[in-house]
Amino acid sequence: MDQRWRVPGYSEVEVLGAGGFGQVVLAKHEASGQLVAIKYLHSEFLSDPGILDGFRREAHLLHGVRSPHVARLHEFVERPEGAALVMEAVPGVSLRVLLNAEKLLAPESALAILKGSLLGLAAAHAVGVVHRDYKPGNVLVSQAGESKLVDFGLATLDGQAGLAAGSPSYMAPEQWAGLPGMPATDVYAATCVFFQCITGHKPFEADTSERLRALHQSAPVPLATVPEPLRALIARGMAKDPGHRPVTADAFVAELEATARAAYGPDWEERGWKRLAAPIAALTALTPLALLVTAGSAAAPAAVASAPAGAGIAAATIGKAVVGVLVTAVLAVGGFLVYQQFGDPPPPVLSVAIETTAGADTALPITYDLQYPRVTGHADPAVEERINAALRAPVDERLRSVREQLSDPDIAADVRGRGETVGVRTTAVVTLRTDRLVSVRFDHALDSDFLSHASWRFPEGVTVDLTTGRVLGPRDVFRDDVLTARGMATLTERLTAHSEHGFCRRVSVSGAGAPASIDTADTPAGGDHVPAADVVFTNSGVDFLVRYYDLGCDTASGQETITIPYAEITDLLRPELPAMLGRGAGVPPSSAPSTPPADDGAYSNARFGFTALVPEGYQRQPYSPPGGDGMEFTDPALGATMTVWGANNPGGRSTADVLAATAGDIRAEGGQVTVQRVEGELYTISGYRGDGRIFYERGFVGPGSTATLRWVYPRGNKDALDGPVSRTVKTFRAGDLSRPH
Secondary structure (H helix, E strand, C coil), X not given: CCCCXXXXXXXXXXXXXXXXXXXXXXXXXXXXXXXXXXXXECHHHCCCHHHHHHHHHHHHHHHCCCECCECCEEEEEEECCEEEEEEECCCEEEHHHHHHHHCCCCHHHHHHHHHHHHHHHHHHHHCCEECCCCCHHHEEEECCCCXXXXXXXXXXXXXXXXXXXXXXXXXXXXXXXXXXCCHHHHHHHHHHHHHHHHHCCXXXXXXXXXXXXHHHHHCCCCHHHCCHXXXXXXXXXXXXXHHHCCCCXXXXXXXXXXXXXXXXXXXXXXXXXXXXXXXHHHHHHCCHHHHHHXXXXXXXXXXXXXXXXXXXXXXXXXXXXXXXXCEEEEEEECCEEEEEEECCCCCCCCEEEEEEEEEECCCCCEEEEEEEEEEECCCCHHHHHHHHHHHHHHHHHHXXXXXXXXXXXXXXXXXXXXXXXXXXXXXXXXXXXXXXXXXXXXXXXXXXXXXXXHHHCXXXXXXXXXXXXXXXXXXXXXXXXXXXXXXXHHHHHHHHHHCCCCCCECCCCCCCCXXXXXXXXXXXXXXXXXXXXXXXXXXXXXXXXXXXXXXXXXXXXXXXXXXXXXXXXXXXXXXXXXXXXXXXXXXXXXXXXXXXXXCXXXXXXXXXXXXXXXXXXXXXXXXXXXXXXXXXXXECCCCEEEEEEEEECCCCCCHXXXXXXXXXXXXXXXXXXXXXXXXXXXXXXXXXXXXXXXXXXXXXXXXXXXXXXXXXXXXXXXXXXXXXXXXXXXHCECCCCCCCC
């Protein structure tokens, strides 16, 4: 490293460590006296665009990750004479150092360390960042009883390919294959490290990298040396197929906690950290970081005019939490890049993950596989508990309802007489998440030949206020004057204009009945003047989940999801609601998470009910697949095509069947499939077509119809298209899949 340059405003205390690309030093911020850790890039790499870009990427990716379980960033400095990451220093040691000294950890201690670092991964996954190099050297354990994730040098955005690199002992099968990173890739690596902590050895060891690759890709997980209560957890985390692992670190944390409580009691975490206190203190005392025990851990240094600031990742010996940014500035000063962060860190950022509960009823012929969202990281535990109870209530009620029906002796006897077991399934999709609320659509399905009535399969929606944990009902959504007979008539007119065939007519013994209305007061059951449909919010509009038979029409009228764009319904909403939706005065802010930029449009298919974002300037032409309807959008300059369509599913093919057929078509034309996975009614597949172009497809499959979005574009334009592809894929929503259209 060039010894002539140091980050202005800091004086070096001692070297903490060095590696092939840089050196980490403990330094003192001269203005405040606070200790920090600074990671310098070796000067010879300043002229290497690839390495320098990687160093910048660390800064960029960490800048968006906010969690008390990720090493906190203070500054990123880049000048012609040097580049450096300024990080918070914490009294502690890496897990690698701890394992070298202890060899083997008690299960409770290993679980406690794993939990903290998984929460760090979860925060990264929540903003689309995959770490790709989870290993003992990148997990910090502190004297305060915390574990932190550090060093994002190999991190990539979710779904994007990065360097074909990592730590071989912990690399997932898909990482060995050079496939794009995904949260499940980090889950695999974390599980490998956990395996090492509780057994004293790595799960797979070999003399050559090729042999090690073969073991990770095809050898069974060696569970014989794993304590029996932890075997299922490790088998899940190290599944060869990423689709069989927990989809995010958040989901894995939930499984870990349930396993730990069952195996080691409710106080497992406290006991785990208590056992680690003495060895961590002894090991920390041997390092320069022992100074922090008396000096105090470093808070964010005050902004200094001569000290440019930024974003980055610490080396393995440093880290505390990146817990947020109150004010962020990006400045250009004297030809070098400056990022700055000021103020005390806010509370941890709340995250939402989809979880699954599955099993079989012990008394009734029922199996169940139910998805529901779970929130973590709320500043108020009581509110978090209320939120999660509200988000889980639809699946609990669904299972209770089916159990009640099958408790009827006659129905149960008929089901058993047919040798049938009823499969209760629910898929959950977060349709909108803002700082103020989360809106979720549940699609309830039933696998049964006997219970075939359409009313057994239906969508349901719930929206929860993240501030209070309260479910938002009609009176929280619509203005008071809308919740009247006249207001409901207006809403019915607007819904009719966006429905596929208009509202049905009510059943009448004297012939065709009156047109149905969305007004609950006008339905056979009667009630208040509120919409007789569940409402969920999305990026592009308000979805009404209409079951026509609830409105007084016959069962054959079925169900429909009707979307009203915000421009056509904001005047009916309560004045405070647009702000809760992250829309201000009705226009989505470009900085809002998962909100499309203002220059993106939307395409809604009236026949199949799906909605897709359309990048600005794309040319469109109709697309008519067999039994379906859609649109093709192209950008000739980039050679990119986005096709979205719906199609009927006359054979009732499963999601796996549709995915297999799609993969077969790609291979038949000489293409290559690199990623394919199934999540309930959703499948994802990507790779290369026979002509070398990249393809990415996401589809929803239901018993009656399908909805699909596909991108095809040249490899050379990948960087320009990563943003549009990611936005359109993540916000693509299916319509009613329960019936043909």
